[in-house]
Amino acid sequence: MTNHLGNIVLVNSQAEVTFGYNRNELIGCRIEMLIPERFRANHPSLRGAFFGHATSRPMGVGSDLFGLTKDGREFPVEIGLNPIETETGTIVISSIVDISERKRLEARLRVADEAVHQARKMESLGHLTGGIAHDFNNALTIIIGNLDIVRRSGEIKTQRIQLALQSATHGSANAAKLTKQLLGFSRQQKLDPERLSLNVLIKGMTGMLVLTLGTGISLELVLAEDVGTISTDASLLENALLNIAINARDAMPDGGRLKIVTSNSYLDASDAITEDALQRPFCCLVVTDTGSGMTKETREKAFEPFFTTKGIGKGTGLGLSQVYGFVNQSGGCVQLESEIGLGTTFRLHFPRLDSEVIPASF
Ligand SMILES: Nc1ncnc2c1ncn2[C@@H]1O[C@H](COP(=O)(O)OP(=O)(O)OP(=O)(O)O)[C@@H](O)[C@H]1O
Ligand SMILES: [Mg+2]
Incomplete structure (x- = not known):
């Protein structure tokens, strides 16, 4: 509860928990101590306007409100304002709800x-x-x-x-x-699947990758020893990796680094098409470049056939659409992370056959 001067006159125990103060530290202090610094300057005039026509209403409808804890943590809140008349003037009861969890959801x-x-x-x-x-x-x-x-x-x-x-x-x-x-x-090409290890396949391609990337781009391999085996078409997988490497090269005209990592993996809920896929083990091939990165629009369209930003005669826009179709046809999925200026990461997940391991040193 606050008075027209903005002084806290009463708090309940939930307010102590929410803001991390005990009530003696709050009572008599200005309410502004509970809001982030950047909102403080405006607050007294808003309070003045409210006390001029005090009615029960939610505070700041349509804008984002934040609370500030004793240890400096901000959190989103919803606030209901309820004026009551007392002998010493109008007092406002503010019911403050921490909506962090709702925002997260x-x-x-x-x-x-x-x-x-x-x-x-x-x-x-x-x-x-x-x-x-x-x-x-x-x-x-x-x-x-x-x-x-x-x-x-x-x-x-x-x-x-x-x-x-x-x-x-x-x-x-x-x-x-x-x-x-x-x-x-469209996942309709003929696959010629064979049992293979991502590590072995990548090692076999190293020479070609170095040549493709050219002198300005370094290649780093981090191949986990315990990566399982997968079943897929080896030449189409090579083709997919080559497409990704060529794109990375194009995104790093002034040089950079291409990192290829293998690991065992699981899918998270947003990528698993079925409940079953959530439980199943996968092997993951991660390719990261330090290139230009993509805008949100490019990211959303990157896998579409014929989408290219490379200008007429330079790209057909079919490279990533083939990667997408091939990995999905193999029972896996592709994830893409990319931000302008921060580079790009592709994660290719393939169903892991069993726990049999072909070591990276093979
Ligand atoms: N590593 C990357 N960094 C930045 N942008 C990328 C990267 N990979 C792909 N892109 C963006 O995604 C678009 C589509 O890529 P995709 O490989 O499908 O086609 P393309 O490279 O333009 O043409 P093609 O591969 O058929 O020669 C690219 O034009 C580019 O804008
Ligand atoms: Mg391409």
Whole structure:
């Protein structure tokens, strides 16, 4: 309870607990001691306005209110103001509720909502892309087959027709490559799974990675000795890692560091599609660069096919969509963390086969 001067006249035991003072330290002091410094200057005039027309109402509707504990910790609050008339003038009873937990829950729900929205968007994009790619593939099979028949027939009389045939063959081969990439995104490509160790695969790629990254970028490997085995298509996994490394190189034009880490892992609730996936062990491949990082918009679209920020002729925007499709088709998931100026981290989780271990030194 406070008077019109803003002095605390009475507190209950919950107020002592919430703010960390005992009542003797509070009574007689200014109420401003319980709010963060930056709100203090305005408070007396707001109090004056309230006492001018004192009615029961919530305080500061629409704005975020904060309390300050004795040890300097801020916490979000909701405050109800209830004036009462006494012989010594108007007194205000302020009921202050610590809403930290509610705010935490709201934030967690927001993150979960975004994850669901993102997953649905990728799912429908996958269906759409897969449908088109599938039909396109059938049409291309007919075109390529017939071009082959014409080529083998020996009935090509002029050089002009021969060049036209070469050009058509080249064009349809490009279209077939594109279709394959789109089928990859929509989790419909043919996988040739084998039992493998992330550590062994990465070690085998080190030379190629060093060449790809160039001289200005250092490569650091932190391969956990106890990483389990996974079952996936080795060449598609190599391709995924290469795509990520090329993106990292592009994001570090002035040099930097690419770190590859392996570990055993579990999924957290926002990534596990099923309850079952929460319990199952995974192996994780983490790739971190010290590059430019991504804006929120880029982050949200990075895995979509044809999304690129690299300008015409520089990127097709299919690299990460293939990584996404491939890892999901392998029963895993990809996580992306990236902030402008702070670099980028990709985490690729693959279902762990068993506790069998192929040591990093293999
Ligand atoms: N490591 C990274 N750092 C910063 N931005 C990145 C990184 N990786 C991807 N991106 C962003 O995500 C976009 C999509 O990446 P993706 O690999 O799918 O396509 P691309 O690299 O533009 O083209 P492509 O891989 O087909 O040649 C990139 O254009 C870039 O904006
Ligand atoms: Mg790329």
